[in-house]
Amino acid sequence: MRRTLPLILMLMVAIGVMAIVNLLIGSVKIPVADICRILLGDDSHEIWTNIIWKSRLPQVLTAIVAGAGLAVSGLQMQTVFRNPLAGPSVLGISNGSALGVAFVVLLSGKIGGVALSRLGYFGDAAMSVAAIVGALAVMLLILWVAQKVKGNVTLLIIGVMIGYLANAIIGVLKFLAPDEDVKSFVVWGLGSFSRVSGDEMILFVVLMCILLPLSFLLVKSMNMMLLGDRYAANLGLNIRRARMLVIISSGILVAIVTAYCGPIMFIGLAVPHLARAIFRSSDHRILMPATALCGALLALVCNFIARMPGFEGALPVNSVTALVGAPVIASVIFGRRKNEAGE
Amino acid sequence: MTLLLLSSCNQRGKAVSSDTASVDSLLCPKYATGYQVKSQDGMRLVDVGKDYHFALVTSDDVMVPDDYTKIHIPIKSTICMTTLQLSNFTILDAHDVVKGLTGTKNLFNKDILQRVKDGRIVKIGTEGNFDTEMVLAANPDVIFISPFKRGGYDAIKETGITLVPHLGYKELDPLGQAEWIKFVGMFIGKEKEACEVFTSIEQRYNELKDKTLHVDKRPTVTSGEMHYGNWHAVGGKNYLAQIFRDAGADYVIRDEETAGEDLEFEKMYELAANADYWRILNSFPGEFSYEALKASEPRNELFKAFKERKVIYCNMKHTPYYEISPVQPDVLLKDFVAIFHPELVETDYHPTFYYLLK
Numbered sequence: 001m002r003r004t005l006p007l008i009l010m011l012m013v014a015i016g017v018m019a020i021v022n023l024l025i026g027s028v029k030i031p032v033a034d035i036c037r038i039l040l041g042d043d044s045h046e047i048w049t050n051i052i053w054k055s056r057l058p059q060v061l062t063a064i065v066a067g068a069g070l071a072v073s074g075l076q077m078q079t080v081f082r083n084p085l086a087g088p089s090v091l092g093i094s095n096g097s098a099l100g101v102a103f104v105v106l107l108s109g110k111i112g113g114v115a116l117s118r119l120g121y122f123g124d125a126a127m128s129v130a131a132i133v134g135a136l137a138v139m140l141l142i143l144w145v146a147q148k149v150k151g152n153v154t155l156l157i158i159g160v161m162i163g164y165l166a167n168a169i170i171g172v173l174k175f176l177a178p179d180e181d182v183k184s185f186v187v188w189g190l191g192s193f194s195r196v197s198g199d200e201m202i203l204f205v206v207l208m209c210i211l212l213p214l215s216f217l218l219v220k221s222m223n224m225m226l227l228g229d230r231y232a233a234n235l236g237l238n239i240r241r242a243r244m245l246v247i248i249s250s251g252i253l254v255a256i257v258t259a260y261c262g263p264i265m266f267i268g269l270a271v272p273h274l275a276r277a278i279f280r281s282s283d284h285r286i287l288m289p290a291t292a293l294c295g296a297l298l299a300l301v302c303n304f305i306a307r308m309p310g311f312e313g314a315l316p317v318n319s320v321t322a323l324v325g326a327p328v329i330a331s332v333i334f335g336r337r338k339n340e341a342g343e
Numbered sequence: 344m345t346l347l348l349l350s351s352c353n354q355r356g357k358a359v360s361s362d363t364a365s366v367d368s369l370l371c372p373k374y375a376t377g378y379q380v381k382s383q384d385g386m387r388l389v390d391v392g393k394d395y396h397f398a399l400v401t402s403d404d405v406m407v408p409d410d411y412t413k414i415h416i417p418i419k420s421t422i423c424m425t426t427l428q429l430s431n432f433t434i435l436d437a438h439d440v441v442k443g444l445t446g447t448k449n450l451f452n453k454d455i456l457q458r459v460k461d462g463r464i465v466k467i468g469t470e471g472n473f474d475t476e477m478v479l480a481a482n483p484d485v486i487f488i489s490p491f492k493r494g495g496y497d498a499i500k501e502t503g504i505t506l507v508p509h510l511g512y513k514e515l516d517p518l519g520q521a522e523w524i525k526f527v528g529m530f531i532g533k534e535k536e537a538c539e540v541f542t543s544i545e546q547r548y549n550e551l552k553d554k555t556l557h558v559d560k561r562p563t564v565t566s567g568e569m570h571y572g573n574w575h576a577v578g579g580k581n582y583l584a585q586i587f588r589d590a591g592a593d594y595v596i597r598d599e600e601t602a603g604e605d606l607e608f609e610k611m612y613e614l615a616a617n618a619d620y621w622r623i624l625n626s627f628p629g630e631f632s633y634e635a636l637k638a639s640e641p642r643n644e645l646f647k648a649f650k651e652r653k654v655i656y657c658n659m660k661h662t663p664y665y666e667i668s669p670v671q672p673d674v675l676l677k678d679f680v681a682i683f684h685p686e687l688v689e690t691d692y693h694p695t696f697y698y699l700l701k
Contacts, residue, residue, distance in 0.1 A: 027610040047616045050645050055609040178448055179469070184570060192572030194608060198641030262572075307607065 004286050007279060011293040015064065018300035022060045023052065026307055055194070058201040063193040063299040065208035066261050067271075069253040071295025072215055074268030075275070075287060076250035079222045080243055081152050087269030090156065091142050092163030093135050093251050094265075097258040098189065099166040100134020101127050105185045106170075106177035127188060128200070128259040135255030138162055142251070143244055152243075190316035191262035193303050204260045211256070212292060215249040219284040222246060226282060264299075266321040270329045271295045277332045298325055369538040370529060373545075374519035377510035378526055387529060391508050399529060414505055417532025418484035422467060426665040427520075428487045428509050429455070431527040434540055434670040440531050443467045443481040449626070451663035475499065485530065515582050517589070517672035518545055524670055540670075547673040548589075551680055554687045555591030562683055564655070565595045565615035565648065566622040569640045574611040577603045583622075586672070590679035591687075592620065608642060620682065621648035622655040622697065624664065631658055631700065654700040655682055662696055671695070 024035055030048050043049040077086040089095065104126055145158050174182050196204050221242040224232040229239050257264065275290040276282065302320040367382045379390045387399040388411060398407035399416045407413045422443035423429045429452075432441050438454055443465045450456060458464040465481050468474045475498050478486070487509040488496065496506060507530070511523035521544050528537025564587050567576055576596055577583050581603055584594040595614045606614075615621070627635060633652065637644050648654055657664055668675055678697040681688045 027607045028613045047613055050616070050642075051609045051612060054642050054645065055607075055612065187570060187573065195572040197608075200641070 004279060004281070004290075008289065008293065011290070011297060015293065015297050015300065018297060018304065019060050019064065022063070022300055022304050022307075023056050025304065026051070026056055054197060058197050059194045059303065060300070061205050062196045062201060062261065063303040064296040065205050065212070066193060066257045066264065067267055067295040067297070067299025068212060068292040069208050069257045069295070070264060070268040071271035071275075071291045071298075072212060072288060073250040073253040073257075074270075075272040075284075075291045076215065076218070076222065076246045077268070078272050079225055079284070080246045080250075081156050082226070082228075083156065084273070085269070086156070087265075089163065089254075089263070089265065089268070091159035091247070091251070092138050092161075092166055093142070093254050094258050094263045095163040095166035095170075096138030097131035097135040097255060098263055099170055100130035100132070100137075101188055102170045102173045102185060103134075104130040105188065106173040106181050131259035132255050134166075135251065135258060138166065139248070139251035139255070142247060146244060146247065147240070188262050189318075191264040191318040191321075193261055193299070193317060195262070196260045200260070204256070207256055208253075211249075211253055215253065216288050218242070218246055218249060219288050222284045222288075226284075262318075264318055264321060266318070266325050267295055267298055270325050271298055273333055274298070274329045277329075277335075366535055366538060369542070370525050370534055372519070372522050372525065374516045375511075375514055375522035375526070376516075376519060377513055377523070380529070389526070389529065392510060395508050397505075397507065412505055414485060414507075414530070416530055418530050420481065420483045421530075422478065422481060422483045422486045424486070424488050425509070425512065426450070427511050427523075427669045428489065428527070430665075430667050430669045431509075431511070431524050432531075433667065434524060435528055435531065435533050435536055437527075437531050437533060439463075442483055443478065445469050449659065449665075451666055473499070478504070487527075511669065515580055515585065517582050517586050517675065518548055520582060521545075521670050521672050544670070544673050548676055551673065551676055551687070552589040555589065555680060555684060558591040558684050558687075562592045562619035563595055563617070564592045564620040564622055564683075565611075565618040565646070567611075568623055568625065568636075569608055569611075569643070572608075573605040574608060575603060576606045576611060576614075586676055586679060587622075590676055590683050592679070592683045612642070612645065615646060615648075617647045619648060619651075620653045620655055621646060623700075624657045624659065626659045628660060631656055633700065652699075652701070655679070655697050656700040657697045664696055668696055 023039075024032060028048075028051055030038075030051065034045065034048060035052060038045070038049050038052045074087045077090055078084060080086075081090070083090075141162060142155070142159055146155055149155055149158070174185065177185075221237055224235050224237045225239075225242065225246075227235070232242075233239055254268070271294045272287070272291050275287055275294045278294070279286055279290045281287060281290075298321070302317055302324055305324055306315040306317050306320045367380075367387075370380050370387075372378060372380070377392060381388050384405070385401075386405055386407065388408070389397045389399060391397070396411045398405075398411040398413050400407065400413055401416060403415060405413075419440065420442040421440055423432065423441055424445055429441065429444065432438055433452060433455075438458060441455075441458075441464055444450075444455070444459070445468065446466050447456060447459050455464065459466065465477050467477045467481070478499055479502055483504060485505045485507045486499065488506050489509045489512055500506060509523065509526070511520050511526075514520040514523070522541055524541050525534065525537045528534040566583060567574055579594060579596045579598040584596070587594045595618050623631075623636070625631070633649065633654070636649065636654065643649055659665070674695045675697070677688060677692070678694040681692045681694060682697070682699055
């Protein structure tokens with residue numbers, strides 16, 4: 001516990017630094033002095049002002065809240081299922097959003113005629129709606145199943161099956177769709193923190209700022225869940241209710257992030273492990289904020305790398321999260337295992 | 344000697360009648376870079392790219408050089424893989440040679456749709472997922488393929504059907520792309536018509552282009568839209584950039600090297616924020632508008648061309664763009680000239696593809 005506070009502070013500082021780095025560096029070269037002036041309210045250079053306020057800043061904020069949201073969601077899933085391989089995609093929730101988007105992008109104009117295809121064109125806003133609808137539909141299905149089945153493993157398997165089912169339908173839609181629509185869908189699937197802008201970005205950040213603290217209310221139940229169902233029940237925890245609440249919280253977080261940024265795969269699975277390794281704790285009172293901060297930081301680092309001069313636009317965030325994140329996290333966890341063995 | 348020179352681009356042919364000779368010389372591509380033609384020993388040798396060589400013969404007992412695949416012309420049947428190819432057949436009035444298409448989505452041509460409906464043209468499915476049985480049933484003499492990235496051709500090749508690459512889509516010059524009409528013309532025995540059609544396109548294009556050489560002010564123009572976080576920008580070498588130049592405007596990306604790349608919003612915004620015009624081509628269901636453009640990406644309103652209502656637009660849902668524009672570069676050019684320099688075209692000009700979005 002003694003090292004927790006300094007670590008948290010360090011993480012916050014690191015996030016601040018990375019946020020500034022993200023603001024300073026992009027595919028357009030803007031001198032640091034000008035960026036400072038723009039941030040202080042100078043708008044004499046219209047193009048640069050717009051780039052900072054309407055492109056870079058939204059991207060930084062989006063990366064922070066999306067990274068935090070995905071990481072927390074992953075931690076919740078890993079705790080509920082007591083499975084280190086669980087992540088936001090494991091219950092088919094992100095597949096659900098993908099299915100929603102696939103319906104809009106790939107089927108536009110084929111069923112429902114004008115209404116649907118109009119939606120398809122309205123671009124990102126319609127994607128968001130479709131993704132949320134898809135994710136929540138799958139989540140409701142999972143919740144319904146969760147009430148019927150007792151074991152976590154059964155639920156997990158059913159979740160994975162729903163994911164496969166969604167993927168199969170997406171496969172058929174892709175097969176039937178024209179090339180350019182398939183390309184659009186593939187691009188959506190690569191994930192990006194730069195899609196959200198304007199009012200949508202504000203809505204997204206506000207939503208996440210409400211939902212993330214709300215999810216922290218579940219830390220006590222999550223700590224009890226770690227003890228196993230029987231102990232938790234003895235301690236007075238309504239297992240079924242707690243499980244539902246955590247799944248709802250996790251599902252909504254993933255649904256919203258996926259809606260705005262596309263499916264970003266790696267952060268949700270890996271960051272909880274990173275947080276556990278750094279903080280050497282399994283207490284969710286520490287882990288939840290720690291995971292959220294690590295998620296935000298990793299997202300910022302990845303966003304920065306994806307936009308580094310020379311790479312701009314060429315590297316999709318989804319690839320960077322895994323390419324950069326996997327070795328870092330593997331080495332952290334490996335280091336911890338070695339320490340534990342040595343101790 | 345004059346006849347000899349005329350008879351082929353490579354000056355290797357035998358002296359033939361002057362009529363054939365002039366067609367032969369006309370057949371040599373002036374703008375297209377994807378194919379070469381030479382006449383020799385009563386046959387035409389066509390090289391497509393570096394790897395494909397065809398000898399077009401009219402009689403089967405002709406000996407063709409090694410490395411050349413013998414094709415008996417005129418071919419009676421073929422399958423088109425792209426609308427660009429189809430446009431070549433449409434302008435040569437040769438739909439009866441087309442026996443198969445990949446699909447009919449977004450096709451406008453009534454004659455083609457009727458032929459598909461009554462079974463004279465079959466749909467063979469998309470590249471990589473051909474319905475091989477349908478291909479075989481159509482029994483084409485050759486299949487024009489492009490861009491043949493996804494395979495599925497081996498099975499067809501084994502049945503003995505000749506595959507001929509049609510690289511029109513790679514041409515960076517608008518006239519070069521249209522010049523593939525001659526390529527198709529050679530295969531279907533309409534080389535004379537093809538040369539005439541192309542020459543008149545070329546004439547109209549160059550006449551208009553010459554008028555724009557001395558305009559006082561060349562407006563700047565940007566192109567494309569933001570899609571899921573990226574802006575696919577055509578490069579300065581792309582054929583669209585060439586049309587802009589020929590229409591008396593300057594494309595915002597001057598890079599001569601790239602044919603296209605994905606750019607981040609901020610990069611594109613820096614390049615295009617103050618462009619006078621903004622060209623957009625999409626398939627918008629219903630009437631496209633500035634509101635729709637803003638709804639698809641809120642930052643679109645930051646561009647000068649948006650603020651000043653100078654978006655040049657073509658809706659592929661209402662206009663057979665890919666189906667016919669490859670063989671009408673002169674019309675495309677005129678649409679743009681009418682917008683950039685209206686004084687250079689007649690006052691009652693009605694655009695075919697692109698118009699200024701109100």
